[in-house]
Amino acid sequence: MKIIYGQSSVFEDDIGYIIISSDTSYVPIYIDGSLIGHTPIAKPIPLITGNHFISIHPLSISRPFRQYGPNDSMKKIYIINSDTVKVHLNTYLLNQESKKRMQEDKYKGYIGIVLSTLVVWQFWILSG
Numbered sequence: 854m855k856i857i858y859g860q861s862s863v864f865e866d867d868i869g870y871i872i873i874s875s876d877t878s879y880v881p882i883y884i885d886g887s888l889i890g891h892t893p894i895a896k897p898i899p900l901i902t903g904n905h906f907i908s909i910h911p912l913s914i915s916r917p918f919r920q921y922g923p924n925d926s927m928k929k930i931y932i933i934n935s936d937t938v939k940v941h942l943n944t945y946l947l948n949q950e951s952k953k954r955m956q957e958d959k960y961k962g963y964i965g966i967v968l969s970t971l972v973v974w975q976f977w978i979l980s981g
Contacts, residue, residue, distance in 0.1 A: 869932035870897035873907065875942045882942075883908045892942075900932045909944055910951065 873882055875892040882889045885905055889898060908927040930938055 867902045867934035868899045869902055869934055870899055870937040871905075871907075871930065871932065872897050872937060872939045873942065874939070875909075875944060877944045880909050880942065880944050881911075883911055886911065897937055902932050902934045905930055905932060907940060907942070909942060909947055 871884075873889075873892065873894050875882075878892055880892045882892060882894065884898070884900065884907055886908075888911070906927045906929055928940060928942070930940060932938060
């Protein structure tokens with residue numbers, strides 16, 4: 854007789870849970886870049902123990918050139934084994950922070966272009 858061992862549960866690692874609430878209904882919730890659902894989410898969401906990022910925007914829309922890693926429109930949480938973390942998302946503030954950061958990034962780009970142009974212009978003057 855041969856005994857075959859399989860996976861005993863859906864998650865092989867330790868898991869914790871997260872309960873997400875929001876100030877607005879039908880807000881899309883992304884955890885680590887994957888769409889989980891829309892608020893209100895009635896059941897706790899199981900997650901593997903460790904750091905996770907919660908957002909209301911998919912990564913490609915919130916920052917198209919900085920997709921890997923946290924940004925201002927994300928909340929960082931740590932899940933502990935067999936624990937439930939409650940998170941409340943204030944969508945208005947998250948949207949405002951995201952817009953502010955995108956505006957700052959645009960201004961930084963303009964400043965970089967102006968400084969690069971000035972350096973090239975100085976080299977042109979010195980060579981002439």
